Amino acid sequence: MISISCIASTMAVQSVVHLASPFPSLGLTRPYKRPSLFTSCCSSLSNKAGTGATDFKPMLPSVERWPEYIPNKLPDKNYVRVFDTTLRDGEQSPGAALTPPQKLEIARQLSKLRVDIMEVGFPASSEEEFETVKTIAKTVGNEVDEETGYVPVICALARCNHRDIEAVWEAVKYAKRPTILIFISTSDIHMKYKLKKTKEEVIQMAVSSVRYAKSLGFNDIQFGCEDAGRSEKEFLCKILGETIKAGATTLNLGDTVGINMPQETRELVSYLKANTPGIDDVVISVHCHNDLGVATANAIAGICAGARQVDVTVNGIGERSGNAALEEVVMSLKRRGSHVMDGVYTRIDIRQILATSNMVQEYTGLYIQPHKPIVGANCIIHESGIHQIPYIKLSKLHMESYHQKMSRLSSLPSLRLNRPYNKSSLSISCCSPVSKMGGTSAGDLKPVLERWPEYIPHKLPDKNYVRVFDTTLRDGEQAPGGALTPPQKLEIARQLAKLRVDIMEVGFPVSSEEEFETVKTIAKTVGNEVDEATGYVPVICAIARSKPEDIEAAWEAVKYAKRPKILIFTSTSDIHMKYKLKKTKEEVIEMAASSVKFAKSLGFVDVQLGCEDGGRSEKEFLCKILGESIKAGATTVNVADTVGINMPEEYGELVSYLKANTPGIDDVIFSVHCHNDLGVATANTIAGVCAGARQVEVTVNGIGERSGNAPLEEVVMALKCRGEYLMDGVYTRIDTRQIMATSQMVQEYTGLFVQPHEPIVGANCFVHESGIHQDGILKNRSTYEILSPEDVGVVKSQGSSIVLGKLSGRHAVKDRLKELGYELDDEKILNDIFSMFRDLTKQKKRITVDDLKALVTCRDEVTSLNGATGEETNGYVPISQVSSVVSNL
Numbered sequence: 109m110i111s112i113s114c115i116a117s118t119m120a121v122q123s124v125v126h127l128a129s130p131f132p133s134l135g136l137t138r139p140y141k142r143p144s145l146f147t148s149c150c151s152s153l154s155n156k157a158g159t160g161a162t163d164f165k166p167m168l169p170s171v172e173r174w175p176e177y178i179p180n181k182l183p184d185k186n187y188v189r190v191f192d193t194t195l196r197d198g199e200q201s202p203g204a205a206l207t208p209p210q211k212l213e214i215a216r217q218l219s220k221l222r223v224d225i226m227e228v229g230f231p232a233s234s235e236e237e238f239e240t241v242k243t244i245a246k247t248v249g250n251e252v253d254e255e256t257g258y259v260p261v262i263c264a265l266a267r268c269n270h271r272d273i274e275a276v277w278e279a280v281k282y283a284k285r286p287t288i289l290i291f292i293s294t295s296d297i298h299m300k301y302k303l304k305k306t307k308e309e310v311i312q313m314a315v316s317s318v319r320y321a322k323s324l325g326f327n328d329i330q331f332g333c334e335d336a337g338r339s340e341k342e343f344l345c346k347i348l349g350e351t352i353k354a355g356a357t358t359l360n361l362g363d364t365v366g367i368n369m370p371q372e373t374r375e376l377v378s379y380l381k382a383n384t385p386g387i388d389d390v391v392i393s394v395h396c397h398n399d400l401g402v403a404t405a406n407a408i409a410g411i412c413a414g415a416r417q418v419d420v421t422v423n424g425i426g427e428r429s430g431n432a433a434l435e436e437v438v439m440s441l442k443r444r445g446s447h448v449m450d451g452v453y454t455r456i457d458i459r460q461i462l463a464t465s466n467m468v469q470e471y472t473g474l475y476i477q478p479h480k481p482i483v484g485a486n487c488i489i490h491e492s493g494i495h496q497i498p499y500i501k502l503s504k505l506h507m508e509s510y511h512q513k514m515s516r517l518s519s520l521p522s523l524r525l526n527r528p529y530n531k532s533s534l535s536i537s538c539c540s541p542v543s544k545m546g547g548t549s550a551g552d553l554k555p556v557l558e559r560w561p562e563y564i565p566h567k568l569p570d571k572n573y574v575r576v577f578d579t580t581l582r583d584g585e586q587a588p589g590g591a592l593t594p595p596q597k598l599e600i601a602r603q604l605a606k607l608r609v610d611i612m613e614v615g616f617p618v619s620s621e622e623e624f625e626t627v628k629t630i631a632k633t634v635g636n637e638v639d640e641a642t643g644y645v646p647v648i649c650a651i652a653r654s655k656p657e658d659i660e661a662a663w664e665a666v667k668y669a670k671r672p673k674i675l676i677f678t679s680t681s682d683i684h685m686k687y688k689l690k691k692t693k694e695e696v697i698e699m700a701a702s703s704v705k706f707a708k709s710l711g712f713v714d715v716q717l718g719c720e721d722g723g724r725s726e727k728e729f730l731c732k733i734l735g736e737s738i739k740a741g742a743t744t745v746n747v748a749d750t751v752g753i754n755m756p757e758e759y760g761e762l763v764s765y766l767k768a769n770t771p772g773i774d775d776v777i778f779s780v781h782c783h784n785d786l787g788v789a790t791a792n793t794i795a796g797v798c799a800g801a802r803q804v805e806v807t808v809n810g811i812g813e814r815s816g817n818a819p820l821e822e823v824v825m826a827l828k829c830r831g832e833y834l835m836d837g838v839y840t841r842i843d844t845r846q847i848m849a850t851s852q853m854v855q856e857y858t859g860l861f862v863q864p865h866e867p868i869v870g871a872n873c874f875v876h877e878s879g880i881h882q883d884g885i886l887k888n889r890s891t892y893e894i895l896s897p898e899d900v901g902v903v904k905s906q907g908s909s910i911v912l913g914k915l916s917g918r919h920a921v922k923d924r925l926k927e928l929g930y931e932l933d934d935e936k937i938l939n940d941i942f943s944m945f946r947d948l949t950k951q952k953k954r955i956t957v958d959d960l961k962a963l964v965t966c967r968d969e970v971t972s973l974n975g976a977t978g979e980e981t982n983g984y985v986p987i988s989q990v991s992s993v994v995s996n997l
């Protein structure tokens with residue numbers, strides 16, 4: 109797999125990159141080194157080829173007129189409106205609080221990016237927020253681009269109450285195109301625990317809120333269903349129908365807790381489109397969270413089903429694991445919109461993506477991981493199109509650098525333990541499966557003491573068993589900068605065994621002497637360490653090209669394991685066969701079949717044949733080569749989306765086709781291997797499983813070439829949470845309680861640290877900083893969490909999941925004070941302390957318990973110093989001028 113990187117990379121990365129950021133440095137330290145960046149251009153592609161320089165447009169501003177903005181209508185049936193919520197939902201990320209000037213600057217940059225609508229805040233939350241939204245509305249909201257006529261729509265958030273709605277109107281009415289997003293929860297769990305309202309009351313609140321917004325002057329009203337992903341469909345039709353009647357122009361469906369799988373999102377949108385009165389006269393928007401790593405795929409699924417507005421944030425920041433990432437959704441539509449999605453498109457200026465990403469990183473302090481799709485440092489691979497000669501040269505260069513890397517292994521310093529993000533201390537705990545309607549609970553713990561099922565290479569213990577093939581130590585290690593020392597590889601292999609991966613692919617023995625020895629050592633040790641209680645022992649796999657010397661090296665290295673396995677790969681796409689292998693189809697089939705036979709002749713009974721770049725290969729050819737390899741003795745076959753170009757539906761269809769048309773396929777295991785260049789690797793893997801694949805190839809933390817591979821933790825937790833309910837009962841035997849420990853070890857040894865909003869293993873996954881979410885969590889955890897931290901090996905008290913910052917509300921502050929021993933039943937005292945608290949958040953991102961204690965102690969003194977009464981100012985949250993006092997506390 110080493111020579112493919114450049115040929116393999118199809119991403120028009122150059123089209124989103126920019127010169128070093130154009131705004132002044134804020135003096136913030138950046139944890140990852142980025143290569144210097146340059147500006148280039150963009151193109152849309154079929155999945156048959158990479159970007160061609162011929163597709164590039166000159167770097168001139170587009171002079172096309174911007175289409176007229178009509179709130180409930182789009183310029184044409186394929187136009188997808190981009191609703192950016194970086195400054196509202198994005199800012200709700202723990203630790204992301206922005207200053208007003210930063211928000212204004214980001215708003216200007218979003219305007220350069222050409223987002224259709226920007227949601228810039230929640231005016232009722234504080235006076236400062238109110239003023240910031242107003243300033244953006246007055247400035248950016250009136251900056252009409254002379255040439256194109258573009259001006260962004262300015263949106264702000266309101267709950268279903270008149271006070272919030274009024275605050276939005278007073279703040280955004282200055283914009284040329286003001287809009288409001290009024291939201292209410294529609295799931296049973298939210299209505300019961302958070303709102304404490306009946307369905308009828310909720311409909312009533314929604315309708316009267318929309319009417320009120322209209323009466324104030326809004327002619328553009330977005331109505332949002334929070335937690336729509338867990339709501340009853342019939343109820344959604346009802347409330348949406350009523351709000352359309354009341355005057356809503358866009359309907360927004362929130363998968364607030366990130367629990368939906370793409371096929372579900374698609375079904376939901378289709379159902380609502382078919383059953384909601386008046387829905388064809390409004391725009392449908394999808395708002396997807398990323399708790400299971402499929403937010404981008406969900407957004408795309410919604411669009412495929414007819415949604416024509418998509419809520420996104422830059423870098424995918426947002427509550428917990430964040431939102432669908434603007435850059436992933438936009439680039440997916442750009443790359444595949446015209447090929448697999450009926451021609452849908454956005455008008456985002458993708459040349460501004462990287463500058464925007466950089467600005468958002470620096471201002472929020474939420475730095476992305478190197479393998480973040482589109483904007484991560486490792487995505488930047490090349491400068492020219494895949495059909496061009498330089499690619500071949502680059503490929504060779506890459507090959508050389510790979511070998512240099514391999515030979516450097518032994519001289520590497522051992523551990524880089526500097527950790528850019530503070531993580532709470534972790535410990536191993538327990539696991540449980542979850543239904544969609546509730547959260548996980550430690551209550552359904554089962555000790556993992558069952559006997560491990562017998563391993564038969566070409567057969568599974570039952571039809572729903574999904575084998576986990578971990579390739580962290582092979583494909584994962586190919587991540588730029590991810591090189592490991594032999595002792596580190598051994599230690600990770602031991603940890604992978606604790607995690608109970610079925611198979612671990614641990615290296616490429618022919619690539620160097622050291623690699624050979626490392627694989628051999630793992631085979632001899634970890635490959636023989638049988639767990640007494642269960643009988644578990646991992647299969648040890650090594651990779652080989654379809655060359656006798658590779659296969660021999662693999663055998664000599666892994667034959668010591670109790671269960672040795674080989675993965676022989678060959679390329680099957682026209683582009684790879686022509687340029688990389690320089691072989692005909694017939695020759696490639698012959699190489700594959702004879703390689704499988706050769707491996708068998710050496711002693712391998714477990715032989716996997718892998719089709720590199722299978723995602724861009726002719727289906728009929730794939731059937732042929734897989735059929736011949738099975739005849740030759742392959743026990744598993746895989747089809748890889750090596751360049752991460754497939755969309756989930758497409759990939760699922762490919763697997764279904766191959767399962768239906770390949771001779772002998774039912775006698776072997778079908779495996780899927782997906783890369784993450786467009787941010788949909790997890791969804792593709794799941795689509796493969798739904799289509800009948802029963803082995804998933806994954807890496808810990810999703811590390812790997814460019815934007816990496818499908819992350820083990822996302823795929824495993826998605827199957828764990830939804831396998832039983834949505835996917836016919838599929839399951840893995842991963843000990844999920846080992847996920848966090850494994851993730852941390854891989855981070856520390858590779859130096860590839862995950863971003864705070866990385867699903868499952870990111871520091872923010874179980875942390876809540878915005879008031880409304882904190883209130884929900886305090887009332888019932890399942891309102892905003894679908895996983896329990898214990899499931900993935902994190903032990904936290906409820907308190908530690910609530911952090912106090914500028915977006916926190918009274919419930920959270922009151923609860924923390926109670927924990928500290930202060931029972932505040934007096935509303936006035938609470939309001940005083942809350943307003944001092946809010947003031948302090950202007951100076952500090954995080955408010956500690958010591959800060960809180962000091963606020964309580966100082967309350968009387970502060971009140972008398974400032975004469976603050978605790979009464980509300982201008983109708984919104986009161987802010988006492990106490991900063992000079994509290995800042996010294």
Ligand SMILES: CC(=O)SCCNC(=O)CCNC(=O)[C@H](O)C(C)(C)COP(=O)(O)OP(=O)(O)OC[C@H]1O[C@@H](n2cnc3c(N)ncnc32)[C@H](O)[C@@H]1OP(=O)(O)O
Binds near residue numbers: 266267883914918985
């Ligand atoms: C859609 C989302 O992502 S929700 C997150 C929105 N953003 C934020 O929460 C960050 C900014 N938030 C804040 O500044 C504060 O939370 C405020 C000012 C909005 C509210 O603060 P407080 O009045 O102190 O209330 P707190 O945040 O503790 O509790 C939220 C209240 O809103 C209610 N609420 C939540 N959603 C809605 C809704 N859609 N419509 C009406 N009421 C709602 C809750 O039930 C709770 O009410 P209660 O006090 O009667 O129990």
Ligand SMILES: CSCCC(=O)C(=O)O
Binds near residue numbers: 333395397
């Ligand atoms: C669906 S309206 C937007 C509400 C929201 O932010 C969410 O549901 O996550």
